[in-house]
Amino acid sequence: MFTARSNPSVGPRYLTTRLIIIVDASVAEGANCLWGEGLIKAKLFLSESHTMRLGCMIRTYKSRSSSNSSAVHYFEFSTMSIPKLQLRFLVIGGGLAGVSAAIALARNGHHVTVLEAQQAFSEVGAGIQVPPNATRILDQWGLLSRLLDYATSPLDIQFRSYGSGQILSVTPLIPDLQTRYHSPHLVLHRADLLSVLVDEARRLNVELRTGCAAAEIDFSARTVRTVSGHVFTGDIIVGADGEKSSTRNLAQGQDTAPETTGRLVYRLTVNSDLMMTEKSTRDLVHPPRITCWLGPDMHILCYNLESRDVCNVVFSRADDTPTQQRLPGPQLVAMEEMRRIFPHWDEPLRRMLDLAESAVYWPALKGRDIDTWSHRCGSFILIGDAAHTMPPHL
Template sequence: MASEPMHIGIIGAGLGGLVAAIAIRRAGPRVTVLEQAAELKEIGAGIQIPPNSSHILKRYGLLEKLEAAAVRPSALVFRSYRDGQVLHALELDPAAEKKYGSPYLLLHRAEFHTILLEEAKRLGVQVTLGCTVTAIDFDHRRVHIKGASPFVADAFIGADGLKSSCRSALLQQESLPKPTGDLAYRIVVNAKDIQKHKELRELVDKPEMNYWLGPSAHVVSYLLQGGKLLNVVLLCPDNLPEMIFTEKANLLEMRRFFEHWEPRLKLLLDLVQDTTKWKLMDSDELREWRDPSGRFALLGDACHATLPYLAQGAAQAVEDGAVLGELFARIDRKAQIPVALSCYETLRKKRTTRIVQESAALRHTFHMDDGAAQKERDRRLREDEPAEGFPHRWADPCFQTWLFGYDAFAEVEKVWPSGRKEGGAGDEERRIDITNGSENEKAICERC
């Protein structure tokens, strides 16, 4: 039987929505992305692309383009906030690629977004801008759009981010993300300006990602654009008013918070001309990501917003998209969409919930006040061999394998071998199977 033509609508052209569009389009269906912004632009800051994400982008033939714009970090280094001394360093390049088959990359968000957008368009995805979805009629597979006629498709993916109106529509009540108590200053500094200061040169001469751990705060720095820019993120207590999500920052206030940190950081912050504060939000696990009709599901920050402390938010959205693409490749009738979306939710929910929890736990690990617990953390980082529960979470061998070794394609193949398109009897069994934990999940030790 020939495949029935399908049309999938994706709400939101962020990193998550675009990867889903690429993945689903590659599987065959027609895809339209509805984006509220009149013009697409990502914020001017960096993003870490870990191997679990680059593995997917490599499969989509995008690695070469990404690499042309990226920096490969040599190591992920934890430092003491007081003097910058190294507490623990995890080698990333070439170790990550050797172990996981794809590299750890650092990219400017705008470049990442452009590469995804170009690929989506090349594949024939229709990206419609200036299109704000205001309501969803789940029963009739129709979304309402501000100032325009409703849009109908065979299924919808709600990839509209942190303040998702798709999530509110699904829950039938306003659903706001949860403040975490922290905020981020997102900064980019020209490497040339940094190089003028000999004390700071190490930060731009070596492609290391640095994490300074201190009381109630931490600082992350890494290079972008072949080393032309240094991305700096300051994570500290949220003092933005309630319901204010971003605000132009007061540079004096920012510098004052970090005045007792190592002198290099103070000097670096003196170079900052302008920055914005971002309230950091996360989410409780939703009971379901789908509506009862089975033709709508959430994706990315809309259903698993997380603190960025594991640098996995977008990577999880990329994994979501890849899993969806693999499932759409296994169906050829519209009636099978509910099975595919059910399988998607079951495959993705447990992992993304754990990422949100691990990211929240890192807040405690990173932000310890001076004292006995902090001294013990630093001793372990300096002296212990990384093992289960190691405070440098990426260096914990068990956790790292779970995090970076996730293979979205293999996970789908395990529960739904390719070539089986029937999507009828037997799918229910498979769903039960994965609800109980896939082999990959089972292989993970109790502790991590």
């Protein structure tokens, strides 16, 4: 039983009392809350193996005869200790979503095994933006200082006209966004972010298995059989195997391959030191910022990855390739073709195309509509791109 008594200093000038109870429990078989004047009790019935955390805030409002302000009642809690439940989680997929989920679960005392199909934990791609809502969580995990060894904090986002390069608008990130949300907006290489996450998962004793591509899931028995024939058993199975998820197909009982959005995405990187020697490209590297060019049915995004000494450039345009000729990505594209596609764009862009050695492209994908991200057995859930494949830009 949890008992809370209000502050006796509260007088009759307070008109109403509002109780907010937040319950975080793995399983709550039932709940009963009773409250009255001056004494508030909350009683929850849980199975013996579960843990409950109870927090409560009482907010009182003054009557109309007094000023329009609020006060807070403070409560003392008497709690009883309930043994914590430890579940066995099998996370299929060792990308950013899968390893992040593993860290969150391990931090809460669960046993986690990550099954990665590839022979090593690696991330396809180059740059990634990590906004304040994500860096705040990483900071809570104690990882922000480690990420700052690899990350850059851009000063702002500049939006420019595709042809003239004229600045159309500026969104300040430092100090505006950082002050408002109390956490930084970072850019870094995807592989560096994954490396920090994998190191933390190891520190938390997450079992990391590579070369373990899932071939079959028995949802009733809560087992995963890999292509090599190994069988893993858990209490909860998490499908985190990306946009081309096999676990999504298994859970849905049908092909749920993502669809094309009708847009192509191109990516290239340019040596930062080389760009610093060019007058037209120098300010794209220093001071650090994100630059976005807006054009007719196209846009281009550019930011520097200081730890890798490269500038990450992403192009997006409508896909005019006949459906039957479309290829899965990423595919190499000749730089001559890139210059043909973007012939009249801002001079710094055209110069970066001259400096780049290679580029790749792929069709942007979106997930098919599915009714649920879980399985009727109650022990399987999809997360990340496996659940909601979406293009990198709206």
